[in-house]
Amino acid sequence: MSEDTFAFRLKVLLEHKKLSLQQVADAVGISRPAVHKWTRGGEIDYSNLRRLAAFLDVNWVWLRYGDDAVRDLGLAGTTELPMTDLRRRYTAEIVSNEARMKQAQESTGIVTWEWNLVTDELIYSSNCAQVYGREIHSNEEFWEILHPEDSVWLNDEAMKEVVASKAPRVWDFRIILPDGQTRWIESRLATLLDDAGRPLRVVGTTIDISARRQADFALQRSLQLLNDAARMAGFGAWRWLRAQDEMIVSDEWCRLFGVDPAQAPRHYVELSRHIHPDDRAAREAAVNDALAHRGDYRVLYRACLPDDTSRLVVEQGQARVAPHGEDVWLTALSRAAQPADMAPNGAAAGN
Template structure:
């Protein structure tokens, strides 16, 4: 329960004056359960509020609406909430929660900040220097540590647009530490409004994401290497996750089949549309057999191209249980067929014919 509520002020006053719920009920002329509801956050009507405030000897506006309402209305006098065991417990709980939050924030490396738009004041949490390598006291000081390439788009103008849009943002940017090292930062930013809908504060949380960015960069380089190798070798690849019917195809597969990457197949059934109708049944049989036995397959077929021509393709695939054991994946490699591939495809048929002749 917040300290700035009617229920909390009432409970503190009852404890301070050592009043029971029944005594309050008798004084106001209502039932004890009704008073109990007030201490639990229930609403109170105007007449009962005036009688209750008179009995407790406090200003009724303050009792119902708190200090801010009294100040806004210009009411003389200042009613202070007495320090009782309830308030001490509540204060101790707040301090304990704040300490836990600060510790969790420190351990997670999260820096919080707030920009007061009215006073133009910028306040960072105490762990700011650990993240940025220095204390930050103003937006100008923040602009100074930004990487030059990121300061082109993240600047005072961008902050003005943020405030004007009133929409939350997530920014990834680089800073330069005092020793010259570069650190990647993720900042989640939101604009807070007053009751009239006017922006009054910008708040944000920032965290070091350098490790994640390095991993993403390494993965991107690895994928680029694989893609380059596939392009040089002329290999196209696709993978199908059966349960989800999720299909992934490589750029080289698109080139091999003459498919625009913007219209890349997303479902397994769509692959058949790029295969000559007379060859689809044999390919389907090979794939179904591989699925049934979790085995490899090899099939030779004609790929139909957008210009109504066709290309002979060899598809080498395997059906395997997914890493978590809850699905079956098919991964296949496709390439343009060579003369040796065609000879290998006709060899089993020739051997079958020779065996039949011997019988």
């Protein structure tokens, strides 16, 4: 519960004055459960509020609305909440929560920051140097550590656009550490507004994603190697996850079938559009048999190309239980048919 609530102020006053709920109820002229609801955040009407404030000997505006309302109305005097056991427990809880938050923040490497648009003050959390390699105290210091290629788009103009749009953003960029190493950073930021809808502060969190980026780059290199090898060998590949009806199709498969990779099949039924109508039934029968027996299949069929011609294709596949045991994966390789594929045991489907 926040200290800036009617319920909290009431509970602190009751504890300080050693008043029971029944004593308050008798003094105000209402039931004990009604007073209990007030201490739990329940609403209070004006007449009962005035009687309650008089009984507690406090300003009724302060009791209901707090210090800000008293100041806004220009009322004289201020009211200080006494340091009761309740306030001590509340303060201790805040300190404990902040300590846990700081520990979690530092252990996970998350840096928080806040840019005050009114004072132009930039404040980073205490673990800033762990991620950035140094303390950051201003936007100018931040721009200085950006990788030259990223400083082209991440600059003062980009920040002005963020503030003007008032929309949250996620940025991935590189920084240069004092020892010359490059580190990848992911930053999530949002603009906070005042009551009139005007930008007041920009707040954000940043985290080192260098390991993730390196893994992504390694995966991309591996995929490129596989794609290059598949292209040289003339093999196209695809995998179908049956339960999700989700397909993964290689670039070489798209080249073989004359398909733009952006328009590659994403569902199994879409494959049929690229197979000659007279060959679809025989191919489907072979696939269904492999699915039923978790086995292999080999079919020869005509692929329909975008220019209304066809290409004879050999497809070899296998149906296997997925690693988690709850799905079936159908994986296949396709290539242009060779004369040897015309042997009797490789007769074209549908012919």
